[in-house]
Amino acid sequence: MTAIELRDVSVTYADAVEPVLREVDLSISEGELVLVVGRTGSGKSTLLGLLNGLVPYSTGGTVTGTVTVHGRETSAHRPRDLADLVGVVGQDPLAGFVTDTVEEELAYGMEQLGLPPEVMRKRVEETLDLLGIAELRDAPLADLSGGQQQRVAIGAVLTAHPKVLVLDEPTSALDPTGAEEVLAAITRLVHDLGITVVVAEHRVERVLAYADRVVHVVDGAVESGEPAAVMRTATVAPPVVELGRWADWSPLPLSVRDARRLAGDLQSSVVEVQAPQRLPRNPIVLSARSVSVRHGDLVAVREVDLDLYAGEVVALMGRNGAGKSSLLWALQGSGRRSGGSVTLGGGDDAVDPGDLAPAVRRTRVGLVPQTPTDLLYLSTVGAECAQADTETRSAPGTCRELLDRILPDIDPATHPRDLSEGQRLGLVLAVQLTARPDVLMLDEPTRGLDYQGKAALAEVLRGLADDGHAVLLSTHDVEFTAIVADRVVVMAGGEIVADGPTRDVVTSSPAFAPQISKVLGGGLLAMDDVVRAFGERR
Structure with missing residues (x-):
């Protein structure tokens, strides 16, 4: 059964010269875990916002074509009318909280849906256990760490038992172990309850192995397909995929386990990289x-x-x-x-x-x-950069040059x-680095x-x-x-x-070891180490 269908969908924001998404056709089946990948600013968040009507009802702009979620056209329903169907967790969990404590936040969405108290209590307890946050039940939301807030935000959506769960950067604030726990919980929802999950994530290495399908957003267009096929040419790739591309492995590995099965000859030829001697400390x-x-x-x-x-x-x-x-x-x-x-x-x-x-x-x-x-408190990117130059007495254009090095082509x-x-993060980094x-x-x-x-x-x-x-x-x-x-x-x-x-x-830590280290060992940490050890192309 089709859970989500986009037909000939284009999105153009006010004053924009080009649409951020152009003539998108996409069909997602019920019970799929779909990973959305693409460069920063490529339109991933816009694609996610279409699924519950946040685009265009909250963001403005013009949407053409049709978006249908479980038979409902989003153009005919405001986001609140889709709350029982689509649960959304944004990039900034604290901005989405409406209560003061963890337990209150988990119950709030169900209260709005008019669920009986005994159902609400049972679902709150299930969610506390599912996400490992039972000890935070009475904790003020403002006192939680970023990762703890992220788990609560996901839990607040799960208690409503939506048919579609939309997650924008769900593991970005989580430590490696916490991310694995959350992803394992999300996977159980997909496998056991048939919930459709759509995830946009820049830390692709964390989610890729769980995905049934990858949607690649590039230059306003969308490519969808089997993860290995799409990642072969995607504009973003985690280290394990880069390693597979470099070694020309087929099928392309999507996880450390996949790569280790293909890396036997490489592993045997890795010469242990000795950590450099600690140089005399600078001041x-x-x-x-x-x-x-x-x-x-x-x-x-x-x-x-x-x-x-x-x-x-x-x-x-x-x-x-x-x-x-x-x-x-x-x-x-x-x-x-x-x-x-x-x-x-x-x-x-x-x-x-x-x-x-x-x-x-x-x-x-x-x-x-x-x-x-x-x-950030000024009205344009250009004004923020100019102010940073002025406050730090830097040469005009210093902040903008730093921004272009991190994220080029942002309209001032x-x-x-x-x-x-x-x-926004790139802009703040440029502002701070200017000093x-x-x-x-x-x-x-x-x-x-x-x-x-x-x-x-x-x-x-x-x-x-x-x-x-x-x-x-x-x-x-x-x-x-x-x-x-x-x-x-x-x-x-x-x-x-x-x-x-x-x-x-x-x-020395399974939790903190990078993918290349887990696959090849020998003190190699990143693809740069692999290239130095073996050459540009095997």
């Missing part, structure tokens, strides 16, 4: 001693000691709720610090960043938060609210970025490090860590439990 740029952070009765950070060195990119990793974001804000100076000391610089110039005026602090310690829109007249999540602070901190900087965008960001961050800056990024993205980080610090329960060279730390 310490920022030093933390016994830093603690409390949120009420919760100890988020517990007496942490950490040194950041000039010329080094450090990845801060750990499960959701480990205290990574709290530590970043405490180090940067604008966040809460319950105890300990933070020193920026050395000698007579040493200063606590918390004592600096905000305008000065920005030039010394920059921080890009998980919600980058908090830092576009309002930041009209950008995709990844594009070229001594220490740059980033909280989940790859959310919404495709693989090309991540590679460009890695190049920018490496350039900063090469110029003597220190970079500290909190991330769950093990593939990004593999290409950018010199050192990995792992947190658990508010404490640092591991600190060492990237190769040593990530390869």
